[in-house]
Amino acid sequence: MHAQGLTKRFGQVVAVNKVNLEVPRACVYGFLGPNGSGKSTTIRMLCGLLTPSEGDIEVLGLHIPEQAEELKQHIGYMTQKFSLFDDLSVRQNLEFLATVQGLSRHDEKPRVDDLLKRYRLDDREDQLAGTLSGGQKQRLALAGAIVHRPELLFLDEPTSAVDPESRRDFWEKLFELADEGTTILVSTHYMDEAERCHRLAILDNGNLVADGTPAELTKKLDGRTFLVRAGTPRKAKEALDGQTDVLSVAQIGNELRVLMREGNASIDALRHRLGEAGAQADVEGVPPNLEDVFVVATRKHADKQEQPA
Numbered sequence: 001m002h003a004q005g006l007t008k009r010f011g012q013v014v015a016v017n018k019v020n021l022e023v024p025r026a027c028v029y030g031f032l033g034p035n036g037s038g039k040s041t042t043i044r045m046l047c048g049l050l051t052p053s054e055g056d057i058e059v060l061g062l063h064i065p066e067q068a069e070e071l072k073q074h075i076g077y078m079t080q081k082f083s084l085f086d087d088l089s090v091r092q093n094l095e096f097l098a099t100v101q102g103l104s105r106h107d108e109k110p111r112v113d114d115l116l117k118r119y120r121l122d123d124r125e126d127q128l129a130g131t132l133s134g135g136q137k138q139r140l141a142l143a144g145a146i147v148h149r150p151e152l153l154f155l156d157e158p159t160s161a162v163d164p165e166s167r168r169d170f171w172e173k174l175f176e177l178a179d180e181g182t183t184i185l186v187s188t189h190y191m192d193e194a195e196r197c198h199r200l201a202i203l204d205n206g207n208l209v210a211d212g213t214p215a216e217l218t219k220k221l222d223g224r225t226f227l228v229r230a231g232t233p234r235k236a237k238e239a240l241d242g243q244t245d246v247l248s249v250a251q252i253g254n255e256l257r258v259l260m261r262e263g264n265a266s267i268d269a270l271r272h273r274l275g276e277a278g279a280q281a282d283v284e285g286v287p288p289n290l291e292d293v294f295v296v297a298t299r300k301h302a303d304k305q306e307q308p309a
């Protein structure tokens with residue numbers, strides 16, 4: 001999948017701004033970004049549901065939006081709302097989707113049987129979908145999205161409404177599908193999910209601010225991360241908040257995770273600064289994570305925009 005200069009404007013709002021993307025086959029590709037950063041709009045353009053204002057898209061060798069109808073047969077789409085028919089049973093939901101997707105009568109039954117088994121729904125195939133738990137609904141929605149064996153699967157915040165165990169289970173299913181050759185695009189707010197993706201794009205305000213594998217992104221990070229243990233964490237936080245070389249300070253229990261700009265950030269300098277503010281603390285350098293990458297990437301972009309022309 002390639003996209004060049006992908007742009008979408010809604011009136012005055014530039015929802016997606018000149019985004020270039022390359023997504024290899026059988027890859028789990030994540031879109032990470034705050035609310036309103038353009039993740040859903042990008043995904044919807046890539047699957048031909050929305051016409052771009054500008055830019056070129058090629059998906060599975062098809063030109064989008066011109067060949068969007070052809071692409072539809074090869075893609076599966078699942079959103080956080082799960083889009084199930086609450087008054088149909090589990091089996092009827094899958095049978096209905098199989099019919100809509102054009103499976104022959106001959107293929108339909110074995111495919112639905114297989115999906116019910118694979119997604120652990122065979123013991124409740126007659127239960128109404130509306131009465132399933134969140135995790136079960138999610139499994140049914142995923143089974144429904146792949147009933148026609150799509151080569152490409154688009155998932156828009158698919159795990160927002162489920163517990164951590166169901167999320168883990170769901171991700172296992174995604175890797176199973178990727179191993180079978182399915183390319184998966186998934187948008188998420190969760191850093192732990194972003195860490196699992198083979199590759200990742202970080203969007204901010206419609207702009208692509210970073211992309212690569214999670215390891216590449218953390219390796220390239222232009223900043224340093226420290227863990228601060230202070231007797232009075234609130235006081236230590238106040239001493240650091242708002243300083244120009246401090247990118248973020250997050251309190252986690254009694255500790256602070258401090259992200260500083262590259263340059264002269266050092267353990268000694270930080271300890272000294274905290275001491276001067278009356279907040280004696282232990283300071284330790286720690287490896288960066290994706291959340292740090294996210295903060296630096298989005299902050300850099302905001303800084304660039306604030307610079308006078």
Ligand SMILES: Nc1ncnc2c1ncn2[C@@H]1O[C@H](COP(=O)(O)OP(=O)(O)OP(=O)(O)O)[C@@H](O)[C@H]1O
Pocket residue numbers: 010013014015033034035036037038039040041042
């Ligand atoms: N149909 C539309 N009409 C007008 N504005 C829209 C439309 N769809 C999206 N937008 C705007 O485009 C911007 C990007 O929205 P989008 O839904 O793509 O973001 P997102 O990153 O998916 O957000 P979230 O994480 O909240 O789902 C937002 O400012 C949104 O209000």
